[in-house]
Amino acid sequence: MTESSNNYLNDGSTIRSWLLTTDHKRIAILYMVSITFFFLFGGAAAVLIRLELLTPEGDMMRADTYNKLFSLHGIIMVFFFLIPSIPSVLGNFLIPIMIGARDMAFPKLNLISWYIFMTGGLFSLITILVGGVDTGWTFYTPYSSTYANTYVLLAAAGIFIAGFSSILTGLNFIVTIHLLRAPGMHWFRLPLFVWTHYATSLIFVLGTPVLAVTLALLGVERILGVGIFDPALGGDPLLFQHLFWFYSHPAVYIMILPGMGVVSELMACFSRKPIFGYGFVAMAGLGIAVLSFLVWGHHMFVSGQSVYAGLVFSFLSMLVAIPSAVKVFNWTATMYKGTIFLKTPMLYALGFIGLFTVGGLTGISLATLPFDVHVHDTYFIVAHFHYIMVGSAVMAYLGGIHFWWPKITGRIYSEWWGRVSALVVFFGFNLAFFPQFVLGYLGNPRRYHQYPGEFQVFHIMSSLGATILGLGYLLPLCYLTWSLKYGRRASDNPWHAKGLEWETSSPPPTHNFVTTPIVNEPPYNYGQPHREEEIGEGEPAKHHVEKAEVES
Amino acid sequence: MSIQYSSTQTVPLALPYDNADQQREAAVFGMWIFLATEVLFFGGLFVAYIVYRYEYPAAFKAGSAHLSIMSGAVMTAVLLLGSLLVAISDVLIRRRVHDSDPRKAIVRNLAITTFLGVVFLSLEFYEWGQLIHEGFFPGPQFNLARFAESGAGGRSPEMFFCLFFFMTGLHAFHMIIGVALIGGVATALYRTDNIARHANLLENIGLYWHFVDIIWVFLFPLFYLVEA
Numbered sequence: 090m091t092e093s094s095n096n097y098l099n100d101g102s103t104i105r106s107w108l109l110t111t112d113h114k115r116i117a118i119l120y121m122v123s124i125t126f127f128f129l130f131g132g133a134a135a136v137l138i139r140l141e142l143l144t145p146e147g148d149m150m151r152a153d154t155y156n157k158l159f160s161l162h163g164i165i166m167v168f169f170f171l172i173p174s175i176p177s178v179l180g181n182f183l184i185p186i187m188i189g190a191r192d193m194a195f196p197k198l199n200l201i202s203w204y205i206f207m208t209g210g211l212f213s214l215i216t217i218l219v220g221g222v223d224t225g226w227t228f229y230t231p232y233s234s235t236y237a238n239t240y241v242l243l244a245a246a247g248i249f250i251a252g253f254s255s256i257l258t259g260l261n262f263i264v265t266i267h268l269l270r271a272p273g274m275h276w277f278r279l280p281l282f283v284w285t286h287y288a289t290s291l292i293f294v295l296g297t298p299v300l301a302v303t304l305a306l307l308g309v310e311r312i313l314g315v316g317i318f319d320p321a322l323g324g325d326p327l328l329f330q331h332l333f334w335f336y337s338h339p340a341v342y343i344m345i346l347p348g349m350g351v352v353s354e355l356m357a358c359f360s361r362k363p364i365f366g367y368g369f370v371a372m373a374g375l376g377i378a379v380l381s382f383l384v385w386g387h388h389m390f391v392s393g394q395s396v397y398a399g400l401v402f403s404f405l406s407m408l409v410a411i412p413s414a415v416k417v418f419n420w421t422a423t424m425y426k427g428t429i430f431l432k433t434p435m436l437y438a439l440g441f442i443g444l445f446t447v448g449g450l451t452g453i454s455l456a457t458l459p460f461d462v463h464v465h466d467t468y469f470i471v472a473h474f475h476y477i478m479v480g481s482a483v484m485a486y487l488g489g490i491h492f493w494w495p496k497i498t499g500r501i502y503s504e505w506w507g508r509v510s511a512l513v514v515f516f517g518f519n520l521a522f523f524p525q526f527v528l529g530y531l532g533n534p535r536r537y538h539q540y541p542g543e544f545q546v547f548h549i550m551s552s553l554g555a556t557i558l559g560l561g562y563l564l565p566l567c568y569l570t571w572s573l574k575y576g577r578r579a580s581d582n583p584w585h586a587k588g589l590e591w592e593t594s595s596p597p598p599t600h601n602f603v604t605t606p607i608v609n610e611p612p613y614n615y616g617q618p619h620r621e622e623e624i625g626e627g628e629p630a631k632h633h634v635e636k637a638e639v640e641s
Numbered sequence: 642m643s644i645q646y647s648s649t650q651t652v653p654l655a656l657p658y659d660n661a662d663q664q665r666e667a668a669v670f671g672m673w674i675f676l677a678t679e680v681l682f683f684g685g686l687f688v689a690y691i692v693y694r695y696e697y698p699a700a701f702k703a704g705s706a707h708l709s710i711m712s713g714a715v716m717t718a719v720l721l722l723g724s725l726l727v728a729i730s731d732v733l734i735r736r737r738v739h740d741s742d743p744r745k746a747i748v749r750n751l752a753i754t755t756f757l758g759v760v761f762l763s764l765e766f767y768e769w770g771q772l773i774h775e776g777f778f779p780g781p782q783f784n785l786a787r788f789a790e791s792g793a794g795g796r797s798p799e800m801f802f803c804l805f806f807f808m809t810g811l812h813a814f815h816m817i818i819g820v821a822l823i824g825g826v827a828t829a830l831y832r833t834d835n836i837a838r839h840a841n842l843l844e845n846i847g848l849y850w851h852f853v854d855i856i857w858v859f860l861f862p863l864f865y866l867v868e869a
Contacts, residue, residue: 298682315779
C-alpha cells in the first residue's frame with residue numbers, strides 16, 4: 090500500500106481537520122504530540138533536580154524552589170504523561186482497529202476528552218508560570234489546605250479537569266470493547282492489549298471520580314477556610330490520605346496495566362509463538378485491577394492508621410504479586426522454545442520484564458510492615474516506584490511506539506538506532522535508580538535538596554544515569570521524527586504479526602477497514618517461521634512492482 | 642385511530658454502528674457507566690459523612706435540628722413524582738402502537754417534571770438562604786454560639802454544615818443540569834415530527850434524572866432525619 094492511497098493521514102491536511110477530527114487515530118496523534126510536550130516539561134524538572142543533587146549542599150537552588158520542582162515533576166509526569174501515555178495514544182489508535190471497529194463508540198466524546206485533557210494541562214502550565222506549587226503531587230493536608238502559600242488551587246484544578254478526560258476515555262473504551270467487536274471477535278479472541286485496557290478503563294471510571302471529589306473538598310477547605318482535613322479545626326487529615334490513595338494507588342496500575350498489554354503483544358510477535366496461558370494473562374489483568382482498589386492503605390503504614398488495618402493492607406498488597414507473577418512467568422514461558430528476534434520493540438519488552446521484576450519484588454518488600462517503616466519516605470520508595478512507573482511503564486510505551494510506528498505512520502525507523510536507544514535507556518535507567526535503593530536503605534530521606542556528604546557517590550551515579558537516560562529518551566524523538574520523512578515505507582504487516590491491525594493498510598484508511606473483517610482464528614496464531622531479515626523491513630520491492638504494473 | 646412509529650428506521654445511525662439497536666445499547670450502556678462514575682464521585686462524600694458522623698454524633702444531631710423536615714419531605718415528594726412522570730414518558734415513547742398521539746402526554750409529563758424540578762430548587766435555595774442568614778454557612782464567621790448548649794465540641798457543628806452545603810450543593814448542581822436537560826428534551830419533542838427520533842435521548846436523560854433523585858433519597862434522611 091503506498092501513501093498516495095487514501096489513509097487517515099492524508100484525509101485532510103488543514104489544522105481544522107486535525108483539531109476538529111473525530112477519527113480515533115488522529116486523536117491518538119493529538120495525544121501523542123501533547124504528552125510528548127508534557128514529558129519534556131516534566132523531564133526538564135527532573136534534570137534540574139538531579140543537577141542540584143550532584144552535591145550535598147543546596148548550592149544551586151533554595152529548598153522551596155526544589156520543592157516546587159519535584160512537585161511539578163510529579164504532577165506533570167503522573168497526570169499529564171504516564172496516565173494518558175499508553176491508553177490515550179496507543180489505546181486510542183489501536184483498540185478500535187484491533188477489534189475490527191470503524192471508530193470508538195463515542196467519537197465526539199473522544200475528541201472532547203482531548204480538549205478536557207489540554208484544558209487541565211493548561212491549568213498546570215499556568216501554575217508553573219505564575220509561581221508553581223510545593224505540596225508534592227500528593228497534596229497532603231493540612232499542608233496543602235492551610236499552610237502552603239503556593240498555587241495549590243490552580244494545580245489541583247488542572248488535575249481535577251484532566252481527571253474527566255480519563256473518565257471519558259475509560260467509558261469510551263469499555264463501551265467500544267463491549268459492543269463494537271467485529272463478527273467472530275469474541276471475548277477470548279481479544280488481543281491482551283485490549284484486555285489490559287479493559288482492566289485499565291475500569292480503574293479510570295471507578296477511581297478517578299474519587300480523586301476529583303477529594304480535590305474538590307481540598308478546594309473548598311482552602312477557599313472557605315474550613316477544616317475538613319485540618320485537625321486544628323476538627324478535620325481528619327487521614328481521611329484525605331484514604332481518599333487520595335483510593336484513587337492514586339489504582340492509578341499506578343493505570344500506568345502499568347496498559348504496558349503489560351503492550352508487552353504481551355511484543356512477546357508473542359517476537360517469539361513467534363502464541364502467548365503462553367492466554368486466559369490466565371487476561372484474567373491476571375482484571376485481577377490486578379480489582380486488587381488495586383484494596384491496597385491503598387499501604388501508603389499509610391506510618392500515618393497513624395490502625396496497626397490492624399496495616400496488617401490487612403500488607404496482606405492484600407502482597408496478593409498483587411500473584412497476578413503480576415502470572416504475567417511475568419507466562420511471558421518468559423512464551424519465549425521458551427520460541428524463535429526469538431531481538432528487534433527494537435522486543436529489546437524494550439525484555440527491558441520491561443527485567444525492570445518490572447525489580448520494581449515488583451521491591452514492592453513486596455515494601456508491603457512488609459517493618460521494612461516499610463524502615464525505608465518509608467526514603468529514596469528506596471523513589472527507586473521502587475520509578476522502576477514501575479518509569480522503568481516499566483515508559484519502556485512499554487516506547488516498545489509499543491516502536492512496534493506500531495510502521496502502522497501509525499507508514500514508515501520504518503532506523504533499526505540500528507532503535508536498538509541503541511533501547512539499550513541506552515535500559516542502562517541509563519538502572520544507573521539512575523538502582524543507587525537510590527541503596528541510598529534509601531542507608532536512610533537518605535526523599536524530598537530534600539541537601540543530604541549528608543557520605544551519600545554523594547550514590548547521588549553522582551544517579552545523576553549520571555539520569556543524563557544517560559535522558560539521552561536515551563531523546564534519541565527516539567530524533568530518529569522517529571527523521572523516519573517520518575526519510576524512513577522507508579512500511580508494508581501492511583512489516584513484522585508478519587497477527588492481529589487485525591496488521592490486516593489493514595499502513596497507515597490505515599480513515600474508517601480502519603475497507604470491509605469489516607471477520608475473525609476466524611484464535612489470538613496470536615503464530616506458527617509460520619520467518620527469517621530475521623524478513624521482519625521489520627520496508628517493502629521497496631512491492632512499490633516497484635506496482636509502478637511497473639502502471640507503466641505496462 | 643392507531644398511530645404507528647417505527648423507531649429503528651428513523652434514528653440517524655452514527656459511524657461506528659451497524660444498526661439502531663447497537664447504537665441504542667451503546668448510548669444506554671455509556672450512560673450507566675457515567676452514572677457509576679457519579680456514584681463513586683458522591684461516594685467519597687458519603688465516606689466523609691460516615692467518618693464525621695461517627696466522630697461527632699452530637700454535632701450532627703444539633704445541626705440537623707436546624708433543618709426543616711417539612712421542607713425536606715416536600716422536596717423529596719416533588720422529586721419522586723417527577724421521576725414517575727419521566728418513567729411514564731419513557732414507556733410511552735417506546736410503545737410502537739398507540740391509541741392516540743402520545744406526544745401530548747409525554748410533553749406534558751416532562752413539562753410538569755421541569756416545573757417540579759424548579760420547585761425543588763426554589764425550596765432548597767430558600768432553605769439555604771435561611772441557614773446562611775442564621776450564620777450557618779461554614780467559614781470563620783460560622784455562628785458557633787448557637788451550638789453552645791448542644792454538647793458538640795470544637796468546631797464540629799461547622800463540619801455538619803460543611804458537608805450539608807457541599808453535598809446538597811453538588812446535588813443542586815446536578816439538578817440544574819437535569820432541569821435543563823428535561824426541559825430541553827421536552828422542547829425537542831414538542832417541535833419534532835417524529836418523537837421516536839429522540840427516544841434514546843429521553844431514555845438517557847431519564848436515567849440521569851432518576852440517578853439525581855436517588856442521591857437525594859439518601860441525602861434527605863442523612864441530613865434531615867438525624868435522630869431529633
